[in-house]
Amino acid sequence: MKIFGKEIAIKSHGCHVMDEPGQKIIPSVNLFVKVTKGCNAHCLFCCNAGSKELSSTFDIPKLITVIHELRDHHICVNRINITGGEPSTVSPLVNKILASIEDEGFDDIHVHLNTNGLLQQSQELMRHPRWDSISMSLHHYDISKLNELYNCKISEKAFSFEGINKQKLNSSCNLIRGYIDNAEEAHKMLDFNLELGIPRIGFVALMKVNDFCRENFVDLEDIHLDTIPHVYFTKSMNRGSNCKCSNYLYNKDLRILEIYMRNYSNPKYCESSLVYDGKYLRQGFHQDNIII
Numbered sequence: 184m185k186i187f188g189k190e191i192a193i194k195s196h197g198c199h200v201m202d203e204p205g206q207k208i209i210p211s212v213n214l215f216v217k218v219t220k221g222c223n224a225h226c227l228f229c230c231n232a233g234s235k236e237l238s239s240t241f242d243i244p245k246l247i248t249v250i251h252e253l254r255d256h257h258i259c260v261n262r263i264n265i266t267g268g269e270p271s272t273v274s275p276l277v278n279k280i281l282a283s284i285e286d287e288g289f290d291d292i293h294v295h296l297n298t299n300g301l302l303q304q305s306q307e308l309m310r311h312p313r314w315d316s317i318s319m320s321l322h323h324y325d326i327s328k329l330n331e332l333y334n335c336k337i338s339e340k341a342f343s344f345e346g347i348n349k350q351k352l353n354s355s356c357n358l359i360r361g362y363i364d365n366a367e368e369a370h371k372m373l374d375f376n377l378e379l380g381i382p383r384i385g386f387v388a389l390m391k392v393n394d395f396c397r398e399n400f401v402d403l404e405d406i407h408l409d410t411i412p413h414v415y416f417t418k419s420m421n422r423g424s425n426c427k428c429s430n431y432l433y434n435k436d437l438r439i440l441e442i443y444m445r446n447y448s449n450p451k452y453c454e455s456s457l458v459y460d461g462k463y464l465r466q467g468f469h470q471d472n473i474i475i
Contacts, residue, residue, distance in 0.1 A: 184210060186252050187475045191466050193258060194455035198420040205422075211259040215468075216246065217460040218276055219268040222297065225334035227395045228357060229297075241276055241461030243283050249457075249464055249475075250287055261455075262291040269297050271305040281313050291315045300354075301329065301341035309347045317347075321354040321384075323362050324375035332362065342379055353383040358401035366407045373411070373433045377440050385443040403444055414442070421446075422454075 184193050193212055197205040218241065222229070253260055263284065270277050281292070293316045296305050300319025309317055323329050326337050344352075356363055356372055363372055369386065376384045388403050389396040408414050413434050421427035431442040453467025457474075464474045 184256060184258065186256055186258070187464075189474050191457070191474065192454040198422055200420055201418060209259050210257065211261050212253065212455045212457050213262050213264060214249070214253075214260050215264045215266055215456065215458045216280065217266055217268070217458055218270050218280070219273045221272050222267065222269040223272055223302075223335065224269065226332060227334075228332075228359060228389055228393075228399070241280075243280060245464075246280065246459055246461075247283060247287075249459055250284070260289065262293055263289055264293045264295060266295040267297055269305075270294055271296060271302070271308045274304065274308050277308060278311070281311065285313070293318065296320065301337045302335070303338070306344065306347060309344075314351055316353065317351050318353045318355055320357070321376075321381075322357045322359065324371055328362060332359070344379070349380045350382060352381045353385065354381050355385045355387055357387050357389055358403065358406065359389065360399040360401055364401045365405065366410050369406050369408065370411045373414075373440055373442070374435070377433070377435060377438050382439075383441040383443065385445070387445060403446060408442070408444070419446075425454075 184191060191212075193210045195207065195210055197208050199205050250260065265277055265280070267273075277294070284292075292313055294308065294314055296309070296317070296319045300306070300309070300317075300321065305319070309319075321329075322332055326339065326341065329337055354376055358364060363369055363386075372384065386403065386406060386408075389400050391397045391400060408431055409416065411433070415432050415434065417430045417432055419427060419429045427446040429444045429446055431444070433440040433442055453469070453472070456467050458465045458468055465472045466474060
C-alpha cells in the first residue's frame with residue numbers, strides 16, 4: 184500500500200499461533216512516536232547512553248497529518264507508542280501530543296519508559312490518565328544493582344508507584360550477565376513483580392550493539408523458565424523467520440503473572456512499524472528509510 188506516494192509494508196495477517204497460520208486482518212500498522220533521543224541515565228548496555236539531546240523541535244501538526252493520511256487510505260493504527268530516548272525528559276511535549284490526539288479516537292496509547300520508570304519525573308508522567316498501557320524497564324530486584332546499571336540515583340521509595348494504575352504496567356527485564364542471568368535469578372524477578380503488583384513481565388536478550396552487550400549477553404534459552412515451579416507455557420507466536428515470541432503464566436498463591444519472551448527477531452524486519460520523530464516519518468527504525 185502507499186501513503187504520501189510511497190510504498191509501505193503493512194500487516195495484513197496476524198501472527199502464526201503455534202502451528203496455525205495467521206488469519207487475515209485489516210491493513211494495520213503500529214505508529215511509534217519518538218519524542219526525543221535524549222536520556223538522563225547512562226546504561227552500559229544502551230547505544231544511546233547519556234545522550235544530551237533532551238529536547239528538539241517537534242512538529243505536532245505533521246503527526247496529525249500522518250494519522251489522517253493513514254486513515255484516508257483505510258490503514259488501521261493499532262497502537263500509538265510514545266517512545267524515545269526517555270520520554271519523561273520531555274514530559275511537557277508528551278502532554279502536548281496527548282492533548283493533540285485526544286479527539287482522534289485511539290483505543291490504545293502506550294508509553295515506553297526506556298530506563299527511568301523508577302525516577303520521580305517518570306512516575307509523574309505515568310500518572311497521566313490517557314495511557315492504556317505503560318512499559319517500564321526493570322532489570323533487577325535490588326536497588327543497588329539498578330543504580331549500578333543505570334548510573335543514576337534511585338530512591339528507596341521508587342517501588343511505591345503512588346497514584347499509578349499498576350494494572351496498566353508491564354515491566355521489561357534485560358538479561359545481563361551478573362544480574363538476571365539464570366533460572367534462580369529469574370524466579371526472584373517473578374516473585375518481585377508479583378509483590379509489586381505488576382501483572383506482566385517480559386524477559387529480553389541484549390542486542391549486541393556494543394562491547395558491554397556482547398561480553399554480557401545472556402541467551403533466553405539459558406534461563407530455562409520451564410524449570411521454575413508454577414511457570415506454565417501457554418502459546419508461541421511467530422512471523423516466520425522474522426520473529427518469534429513465547430508466552431507463559433506464573434501462578435503463585437492464587438496470584439498470576441503473565442510472562443513474555445522474545446525468542447528471536449530480525450532487526451531489519453519492519454512490517455507494520457512506522458516511526459515519526461517530530462521531523463521525519465520512517466518505515467521501521469532505520470535512519471535512511473524516510474517516507475516524508
